[in-house]
Amino acid sequence: MAGSTLTIKDLHVSIEGKEILKGVNLEVKGGEIHALMGPNGTGKSTLSSAIMGHPKYKVTSGTITFDGEDVLEMEVDERARVGLFLAMQYPSEINGVTNADFLRSAINSRREEGEEISLMKFIRQMDKKMELLEMDEDMAQRYLNEGFSGGEKKRNEILQLMMIEPKIAILDEIDSGLDIDALKVVSKGINEMRSEEFGCLIITHYQRLLNYISPDYVHVMMQGRVVKSGGPELAQRLEAEGYDWIKQELGIEDETVGQEA
Amino acid sequence: MTTETKLPVEKENIRSYSQQNNEPSWLSELRVEALAEFENLPMPKPDKTKIDKWNFTSFKSHTVESEAFTSLEELPEEVKTLIHIEEANNLYIQRNNTAAFAILDEELKNQGVIFTDIVTAAREHGDLVQKYFMKDGVKVNEHRLTALHAALLNGGAFLYVPKNVEIKEPVQAVFIVDNADTALFNHVLVVAEANSSVTYVENYISTVEAENGVANIITEVFAGDNAKVEYGAVDTLSKGITTYVNRRGVAGRDARIEWALGLMNDGNTISDNTTYLMGDGSYGDTKTVVVGRGEQKQNFTTQIIHHGKRSEGFILKHGVMKDSASSIFNGIGKIEHGATKANAEQESRVLMLSEKARGDANPALLIDEDDVTAGHAASVGRVDPVQLYYLMSRGITKQEAERLVIHGFLAPVVNQLPIEGVRKQLTEVIERKVK
Numbered sequence: 001m002a003g004s005t006l007t008i009k010d011l012h013v014s015i016e017g018k019e020i021l022k023g024v025n026l027e028v029k030g031g032e033i034h035a036l037m038g039p040n041g042t043g044k045s046t047l048s049s050a051i052m053g054h055p056k057y058k059v060t061s062g063t064i065t066f067d068g069e070d071v072l073e074m075e076v077d078e079r080a081r082v083g084l085f086l087a088m089q090y091p092s093e094i095n096g097v098t099n100a101d102f103l104r105s106a107i108n109s110r111r112e113e114g115e116e117i118s119l120m121k122f123i124r125q126m127d128k129k130m131e132l133l134e135m136d137e138d139m140a141q142r143y144l145n146e147g148f149s150g151g152e153k154k155r156n157e158i159l160q161l162m163m164i165e166p167k168i169a170i171l172d173e174i175d176s177g178l179d180i181d182a183l184k185v186v187s188k189g190i191n192e193m194r195s196e197e198f199g200c201l202i203i204t205h206y207q208r209l210l211n212y213i214s215p216d217y218v219h220v221m222m223q224g225r226v227v228k229s230g231g232p233e234l235a236q237r238l239e240a241e242g243y244d245w246i247k248q249e250l251g252i253e254d255e256t257v258g259q260e261a
Numbered sequence: 262m263t264t265e266t267k268l269p270v271e272k273e274n275i276r277s278y279s280q281q282n283n284e285p286s287w288l289s290e291l292r293v294e295a296l297a298e299f300e301n302l303p304m305p306k307p308d309k310t311k312i313d314k315w316n317f318t319s320f321k322s323h324t325v326e327s328e329a330f331t332s333l334e335e336l337p338e339e340v341k342t343l344i345h346i347e348e349a350n351n352l353y354i355q356r357n358n359t360a361a362f363a364i365l366d367e368e369l370k371n372q373g374v375i376f377t378d379i380v381t382a383a384r385e386h387g388d389l390v391q392k393y394f395m396k397d398g399v400k401v402n403e404h405r406l407t408a409l410h411a412a413l414l415n416g417g418a419f420l421y422v423p424k425n426v427e428i429k430e431p432v433q434a435v436f437i438v439d440n441a442d443t444a445l446f447n448h449v450l451v452v453a454e455a456n457s458s459v460t461y462v463e464n465y466i467s468t469v470e471a472e473n474g475v476a477n478i479i480t481e482v483f484a485g486d487n488a489k490v491e492y493g494a495v496d497t498l499s500k501g502i503t504t505y506v507n508r509r510g511v512a513g514r515d516a517r518i519e520w521a522l523g524l525m526n527d528g529n530t531i532s533d534n535t536t537y538l539m540g541d542g543s544y545g546d547t548k549t550v551v552v553g554r555g556e557q558k559q560n561f562t563t564q565i566i567h568h569g570k571r572s573e574g575f576i577l578k579h580g581v582m583k584d585s586a587s588s589i590f591n592g593i594g595k596i597e598h599g600a601t602k603a604n605a606e607q608e609s610r611v612l613m614l615s616e617k618a619r620g621d622a623n624p625a626l627l628i629d630e631d632d633v634t635a636g637h638a639a640s641v642g643r644v645d646p647v648q649l650y651y652l653m654s655r656g657i658t659k660q661e662a663e664r665l666v667i668h669g670f671l672a673p674v675v676n677q678l679p680i681e682g683v684r685k686q687l688t689e690v691i692e693r694k695v696k
Contacts, residue, residue: 036586051652052650053650053654054647054650055646055647055650075653075659076650076654077653077654077656077657077658077659079654080654080655080656081652085654085655086654088651088654091646091651092648092650092651092652094648094651094652094665094666094669095669095670095672095673096669096670096671096672096673097665097666097668097669097670097672101665102652102655102665103655105652105654105655105657105661105665106656106657107653109656109657109661110656116566143669144669160655164655188500190480230271241496255265
C-alpha cells in the first residue's frame with residue numbers, strides 16, 4: 001500500500017491561555033520529506049507537540065487527521081500506534097528503565113499479546129541499528145536518556161525511530177547541538193528510513209542538516225503560521241540570505257509569537 | 262503509659278515454654294524479667310505516627326504447632342519460587358512457630374559456621390547467643406515492645422560465621438505464616454566475626470489472611486573488624502497483621518553492613534532500621550523500598566549512627582503510595598562527637614499514585630563533630646506527566662507507562678537484592694501491589 005497522509009488544517013493552539021499557533025495548514029505524505037524552518041519562537045516546536053498530544057498544549061480550533069482519522073480524538077499512545085512519531089527536542093530521562101526494556105515495550109505495544117517480538121530478534125535488530133548510529137553497546141542497558149549527552153539523546157531518538165518504523169515522523173530540532181560528525185550519523189539514520197511508505201517533517205532553523213537530507217518541500221513558519229512554502233531552493237536562499245527578505249516581502253516586523261517583549 | 266494490657270500469656274506459661282525447649286537458665290530469667298518490666302515501659306514513639314490504638318499485644322496463643330517439612334518438595338508453590346531448590350545448601354524454613362526445615366553446607370559446618378533456629382541455638386550454643394542477644398544491638402528494656410519481644414521470643418534464626426570464613430553462597434531464611442492464629446516473636450541474630458563475610462536473605466510470607474495478627478520481629482547483626490554482612494529482606498505479611506520490625510546492625514573497625522529491604526507488608530507496620538558504625542572506617546548502607554496500599558499506615562525510620570572515625574553511612578529509600586495508604590519516612594544520619602571525617606548521606610523519594618495517598622519524607626542530620634561531610638535529599642511527588650507523555654508517544658499505553666515509571670523508580674533498590682529469586686519475587690510483589 002502507499003504511504004500515509006498527515007493533514008493539518010487551520011490549527012490554532014495555545015499554551016497556558018496564550019495562543020501560539022494561529023492557523024497552520026500543512027500536509028505530509030508517505031515518500032515525502034518536508035523541512036519546516038523559521039527563526040526561534042515562531043511556533044515550530046509547538047506544532048510538533050500539538051500533533052503528538054503534549055499535555056500542556058491545547059488545540060483550540062482546526063483539525064489534524066491521519067489517513068482521514070481524527071488525531072485530536074486519540075490519546076498520545078494511540079497517535080503513536082497509528083503511525084506517528086515525534087523525535088523530541090528534549091527527551092525525558094527515566095530512571096530505572098533501561099533503554100532496551102523501553103524499546104521492547106514500545107515495539108510490543110504494536111503487537112498482539114502472544115505475538116511479542118522474540119528477545120533474540122529484538123537484540124539483533126537493536127545491535128544492528130546501534131552500530132549504524134555508532135552508539136556504544138552499553139547504551140542499551142543504560143537507563144533511558146539518564147545522563148546521556150546531548151548528542152547521545154539525539155542518536156537515541158533516531159534509534160527509536162528506526163526500531164519503531166513509523167509512517168510519518170516529525171523530527172524536532174534533531175540537529176541542534178550536534179557536531180558535524182554526529183550530524184552525519186543522524187542523517188544516515190534518517191536517510192536509511194526513506195521510502196515510499198515513510199513521510200517526514202524535519203523541524204530546524206539551520207540549513208546545514210538539509211545538506212545531508214534533501215527535502216522535497218520547504219516551509220517557513222513565522223508568527224504561528226506557515227508563511228511561505230517552496231522546494232529545496234527555498235532552503236538554500238534562506239541559508240544565503242537569512243529570513244529578513246521574507247519578513248520584508250510579507251511586511252512582518254516581529255516574526256515571533258507569544259513571547260514577552 | 263498506665264493502661265493495663267492483658268496479655269494472653271502469663272509468667273507461668275513463659276516458664277514452661279522455656280523449660281519445654283530446654284533453654285539455658287539465663288534465657289528463662291531474661292524472659293521472666295522482661296515480662297515483669299513490660300508493663301512499666303513506655304511504647305516506642307515513631308516520629309509522626311500515632312500507634313497507641315494499634316494492636317501489638319492481643320493475639321490468640323503464644324505458639325502454633327505446625328508440621329515440619331520432610332523435603333523441599335512439600336513446600337507451598339509460592340515458597341518454592343523463592344528458593345533455588347537444587348542449589349539450596351544453606352536454608353532455614355520456619356512454619357508459623359515451628360522450625361520446619363534446615364540445611365547447611367557440610368564444608369561450612371566444618372569451618373565452624375552455625376545456622377539454625379534460635380531455640381536450638383540457645384540450647385546448643387548458649388554462651389555465644391548470650392554474648393550478643395539483646396545487649397549492644399537492641400536492649401530488652403528499650404521500650405514496651407522490645408521487652409515483650411524478649412519475654413515471648415518464639416522463633417527466628419541464628420547465623421554465626423567464625424573468623425576469616427567467607428561464605429560465597431547466600432544463606433537464606435524463609436518465615437511462612439500459613440495459620441491465621443500465628444503470632445510472630447522472631448529474633449534473628451547474625452554474628453560475623455573478624456574478616457568474615459556473608460550474605461543473608463530472609464523472606465516473610467503469609468499464605469493466609471489473618472484477622473488480628475501480631476508480628477514483633479527483631480534482628481541484630483554484628484559485623485566484627487573488617488567483616489562484611491549483606492542483609493536482604495522481603496517482608497510480605499498480610500493485611501491483618503500489625504508489625505513491629507526492628508533491624509539493627511553494629512559494625513566494628515572497617516566492617517561493612519549493607520541492608521537491602523523490601524518492606525511490602527500489607528498491614529500497619531512500624532519499621533526501625535538502625536546501624537551503629539562503632540569502628541573506625543566502618544561502612545553502613547541501607548537501601549529500602551516500600552509500597553503502601555489500601556488503608557495501610559506505616560512508619561519507616563532509618564538511622565545510621567556514626568561513632569567511628571572515617572565511618573561512612575548511606576541511606577536510600579524509595580516508596581510508592583497508592584489508595585489511602587500513608588507512610589512516614591524518617592531518615593536520620595547521626596554523627597557523634599569524635600567521629601572525625603565521617604560521611605553521612607541520605608536520600609528519600611516518595612512517589613504518590615493517588616489523591617488520597619500520603620507520604621512524608623523527613624530527613625535529619627544530627628551532627629556533633631566539626632570535621633565531617635553530610636548531605637540529604639528528599640522529595641515527595643506524583644508521576645511526572647511529561648515522562649508519561651514521552652513513553653506514550655512511543656505507543657506504550659498509559660497503564661504500561663505508569664508501570665515502567667514505578668518499576669524504574671524502585672529499581673535502584675530492587676536490583677541490590679542479592680538472590681535472583683528474591684529479586685524476582687519482590688518485582689512480582691511490587692507488580693501486584695501497584696496494579
